Amino acid sequence: GDKVKQSPSALSLQEGTNSALRCNFSIAATTVQWFLQNPRGSLINLFYLVPGTKENGRLKSAFDSKESYSTLHIRDAQLEDSGTYFCAASGSNNRIFFGDGTQLVVKP
Amino acid sequence: EAAVTQSPRSKVAVTGGKVTLSCHQTNNHDYMYWYRQDTGHGLRLIHYSYVADSTEKGDIPDGYKASRPSQENFSLILELASLSQTAVYFCASSPGLGVTGQLYFGEGSKLTVL
Numbered sequence: 257g258d259k260v261k262q263s264p265s266a267l268s269l270q271e272g273t274n275s276a277l278r279c280n281f282s283i284a285a286t287t288v289q290w291f292l293q294n295p296r297g298s299l300i301n302l303f304y305l306v307p308g309t310k311e312n313g314r315l316k317s318a319f320d321s322k323e324s325y326s327t328l329h330i331r332d333a334q335l336e337d338s339g340t341y342f343c344a345a346s347g348s349n350n351r352i353f354f355g356d357g358t359q360l361v362v363k364p
Numbered sequence: 365e366a367a368v369t370q371s372p373r374s375k376v377a378v379t380g381g382k383v384t385l386s387c388h389q390t391n392n393h394d395y396m397y398w399y400r401q402d403t404g405h406g407l408r409l410i411h412y413s414y415v416a417d418s419t420e421k422g423d424i425p426d427g428y429k430a431s432r433p434s435q436e437n438f439s440l441i442l443e444l445a446s447l448s449q450t451a452v453y454f455c456a457s458s459p460g461l462g463v464t465g466q467l468y469f470g471e472g473s474k475l476t477v478l
Contacts, residue, residue: 260406289466299454299469342406344467351423352467354406 259283260345262355269333269362277358279343281324286347288319288326293340293357302328302341333362367391370455370470377477383442385473387455395458395465396438397422398430400451401472407454413438445477 261280269275279288290302303310305319305326314334319326326343340357367390377383389396395414399407409422411430419430427449429441442449453473458465 291467291469297452297472299472301466301468304466344406352409354408356404356406 259353260343260355262341262343262358264358265356266359267361269330269337269360271333271335271362271364273333274329274331275333275360276330277328277341277343277360279326279345279355281326281345281347283324283345283347283353285319285321285324285326285345287345288317289344289352290317290326290328291342291344292337293342295339299342330360335362335364338362368455368457368468368470370453370473372473373471374474375476377442377445377475379446379477381445383445383449383475383477385440385453385455385475387438387440387470388436389438389455389457389468390436391457391459391468392435393457393459393468394435396432397456397458397467398428398438398440399454399456400424401454402451410440410453442475445475447477450475450477 263278288305292300303317307321309318314331316329340359342357344352344354346352369388371386397412398410401407410428413419413432431439455470456467
């Protein structure tokens, strides 16, 4: 989407390595959500954030509303982490805007 | 665990035909949404609802209608399906935090219009 830019668009990782995905916003975002779309097509909630950070297992996400970006860090990547990661931001216009996703492939 | 179920999961329709996609949630959430996903892209909002018997237009409502007969059920209706409406459609629900609450998605409905 033009309001939410995700980078990189695609990424290949070796199992056990770390990486970071990023979303930049051209709106004044107030909340951010991260989802994983698995190879079956299901959308899985990862994080719902107001400005700050959250951590869940090997995943950690940060949202900086002043600098208009959010990151998703993956530590010790596993094969089951493969899929497409989407971020979605909402702002004062009461809409949620999705990015176009980062396709992640974790290789053994 | 949030539960949003969609039916059918897959459908082939003919151009000009009528298509109804159904969504049922057991989360007791006020808000329900219909999103469209095109290959290689994120999701775009078609219609949403925050109370039974009322629906609101999203960002791409043209060619679609919505119906919310109860808190649990939300349908998306394509009166005259067109080739350009071939996509995967996702229903979602969220708690009463406004349109920007945390989304819980169904499994998606793949629609192919021939």
